[in-house]
Amino acid sequence: MKFLGDMGISPRTIALLREQGYDAIHLIEENLEKMTDQNILDKARQEERILLTVDLDFAQLLAISGDSLPSVILS
Template identity: 65%
Template sequence: MKFLADMGVSPVTVLALRQQGYNAVHLNEQGLERLPDSEILEKARQEQRIVLTFDLDFGELLAISSQSLPSVIIFRVQNTIPVFVSSRLLAVLSECGEDLETGAIVTVEDNRYRVRRLPI
């Protein structure tokens, strides 16, 4: 799996993914700090990446588009410390990787996660 981290996601989380062997990039690393959400989705689609974000707008954009990719992981956690976010992400990936490969919005909370298959 390949990932594209939105600006709200810590580089620590990107590093944690890389340490686990995932291909992960952060918008900041590519000088794309101000890229609009719709263009982030298009970039992820073209590069076959899963978007990591704290921004609910991505779910809405995907619902409007009726497309099945890219998948998006939305963090809705109380504890936003990067180490916690990273551990939650890795736990969720081990359980719903197949859903993410075929197209889904995964909402990650402190103690649970929800999967909505795309298109919506």
């Protein structure tokens, strides 16, 4: 599984996922802190990553778009 951590997710969480063998990146590591929510969804979709976030806007954006990907986990 591949994960993308949004700004509300601790970089430590991403590090823990990596320690468990997952392919996980954080927006901060990619210097993408200013990326729009739609572009974050697009990045997750293009890279086939599960988006980890605390931002409820992502669920709404995904529902409005009618897309089934990417998967979004709200914590």
